[in-house]
Amino acid sequence: MVTSSVAPDDPAASRGISRRTQSDIYRAGISGTKPAVPVDAAALEDAARRALSAEAFAYVAGGAGAERTMAANRAAFGHWQVWPRPLRDVAQRDLGVEFLGTTRPTPLLLAPLGVMEMAHADADLAVARAAASLGVPYTLSNQASFPMERVARETPLGSRLFQLYWSASDDLNRSLLARAEASGCEAIVVTLDTHLLGWRTRDLDLAYLPFTRGMGIAQYTSDPVFQQLVRERAAAPKSAAPGVRVTPKAVAAAVTIARKGAPLTGGGSLRDNLRSPLPRAAVETFLDVFSTPSLTWGDLAKAREWTSLPIILKGIVHPDDAQAALDAGMDGIWISNHGGRQIDQSVPTLDVLPDIAERVAGRVPIVFDSGVRGGADAVIALALGATVVALGRPYAYGLGIAGETGVREVVRNVLAELDITLGLAGLTAVAQLDRGALRSV
Numbered sequence: 378m379v380t381s382s383v384a385p386d387d388p389a390a391s392r393g394i395s396r397r398t399q400s401d402i403y404r405a406g407i408s409g410t411k412p413a414v415p416v417d418a419a420a421l422e423d424a425a426r427r428a429l430s431a432e433a434f435a436y437v438a439g440g441a442g443a444e445r446t447m448a449a450n451r452a453a454f455g456h457w458q459v460w461p462r463p464l465r466d467v468a469q470r471d472l473g474v475e476f477l478g479t480t481r482p483t484p485l486l487l488a489p490l491g492v493m494e495m496a497h498a499d500a501d502l503a504v505a506r507a508a509a510s511l512g513v514p515y516t517l518s519n520q521a522s523f524p525m526e527r528v529a530r531e532t533p534l535g536s537r538l539f540q541l542y543w544s545a546s547d548d549l550n551r552s553l554l555a556r557a558e559a560s561g562c563e564a565i566v567v568t569l570d571t572h573l574l575g576w577r578t579r580d581l582d583l584a585y586l587p588f589t590r591g592m593g594i595a596q597y598t599s600d601p602v603f604q605q606l607v608r609e610r611a612a613a614p615k616s617a618a619p620g621v622r623v624t625p626k627a628v629a630a631a632v633t634i635a636r637k638g639a640p641l642t643g644g645g646s647l648r649d650n651l652r653s654p655l656p657r658a659a660v661e662t663f664l665d666v667f668s669t670p671s672l673t674w675g676d677l678a679k680a681r682e683w684t685s686l687p688i689i690l691k692g693i694v695h696p697d698d699a700q701a702a703l704d705a706g707m708d709g710i711w712i713s714n715h716g717g718r719q720i721d722q723s724v725p726t727l728d729v730l731p732d733i734a735e736r737v738a739g740r741v742p743i744v745f746d747s748g749v750r751g752g753a754d755a756v757i758a759l760a761l762g763a764t765v766v767a768l769g770r771p772y773a774y775g776l777g778i779a780g781e782t783g784v785r786e787v788v789r790n791v792l793a794e795l796d797i798t799l800g801l802a803g804l805t806a807v808a809q810l811d812r813g814a815l816r817s818v
């Protein structure tokens with residue numbers, strides 16, 4: 378349900394999320410209260426830059442190479458304009474869509490974002506609560522900061538998908554998917570575009586990768602198969618690993634790793650965790666199993682054996698790969714270039730959306746992401762054939778600035794602008810959005 382602080386007898390309450398949001402904001406303004414996070418997308422990013430550590434902001438905001446794909450993702454929206462169409466009675470508007478066999482209240486999804494503890498200590502818990510309060514499904518990342526079971530406990534009514542990074546251990550993959558199913562996830566999203574970690578310029582300049590500090594590996598350290606791999610590694614004779622120079626930063630990193638490794642040591646004191654070889658072995662094991670560059674289309678059949686949930690492939694950009702996903706019997710396609718974090722000067726997702734939508738021809742749902750910054754962007758993607766649109770960085774910025782409230786405001790603002798844009802385009806339902814709503818430039 379979409380929540381609002383507007384009183385139930387307020388006429389705005391029956392006029393959709395846009396009127397409720399505007400009413401909430403302007404009414405609070407009378408008492409001098411401003412929104413917790415900037416509404417403008419660029420101002421939101423700026424505020425996040427100020428709120429986050431240099432490392433956290435670089436990790437969230439950064440892309441691959443010279444970040445030309447990030448810029449292209451945004452520029453692609455500039456090739457389309459939304460036609461205004463007045464005098465069509467748009468007093469009642471329906472944002473609902475069919476997705477994975479269920480009618481959803483909105484056409485929005487939250488994309489999986491790893492290591493959200495860098496933005497806020499409540500990380501995925503805060504994001505899940507905000508998403509659930511707005512009826513927006515949340516895609517839990519394989520690199521989350523809390524185990525999926527904990528998120529499920531905190532938001533039993535929230536709709537969740539689980540995103541898998543296909544690791545080098547099939548036993549681990551199977552275990553993660555079984556846990557996702559047991560904890561109420563509705564679908565598995567297999568991310569395909571990160572089989573090699575992108576050349577992330579900002580992170581390289583800061584020499585900072587959160588996983589090497591034990592961050593963003595909570596789905597692993599809480600997994601029985603992974604725990605066994607870690608114990609085996611810790612027990613094996615050591616090969617001489619390159620030493621780390623002991624500096625205050627190295628000591629701080631060791632403390633973080635020890636804390637994050639607590640699930641492996643039985644949650645002992647910090648001193649115990651620092652002494653135990655397991656937390657560091659967990660980081661090393663993770664770095665070993667994380668990526669599987671040898672994966673091929675033929676391997677996907679295994680995922681079918683591991684889960685009975687629908688499987689969506691994330692990271693599809695080439696229309697031929699969309700076709701291959703259909704041929705492989707997948708249940709959904711997630712068009713994404715990882716927000717420009719993988720290949721520099723790659724293909725902007727919006728540019729390929731129409732071709733892919735044509736190939737898919739409604740046979741499976743299409744999730745779209747990379748570059749969505751507001752409701753008008755979402756309208757354009759939906760009109761070009763997306764079934765649902767996924768929001769990424771903006772909600773991480775909201776999280777960093779104002780925790781759960783920040784995420785809720787960011788998502789609410791996108792929905793409100795989407796609702797207004799739909800109505801001003803003369804339409805009363807997301808289902809009516811098609812190419813006719815747009816002018817190409």
Ligand SMILES: Cc1cc2nc3c(=O)[nH]c(=O)nc-3n(C[C@H](O)[C@H](O)[C@H](O)COP(=O)(O)O)c2cc1C
Pocket residue numbers: 436437438488489490491492518519520521540568691713714715716717718746747748749768769770771773
């Ligand atoms: C900080 C950050 C972490 C991410 N972590 C993941 C992840 O764990 N799994 C995944 O499939 N995609 C991940 N992505 C990619 C997003 O799911 C999504 O594709 C991307 O953010 C879309 O681009 P946009 O945020 O610029 O709109 C991450 C993106 C960012 C910015």
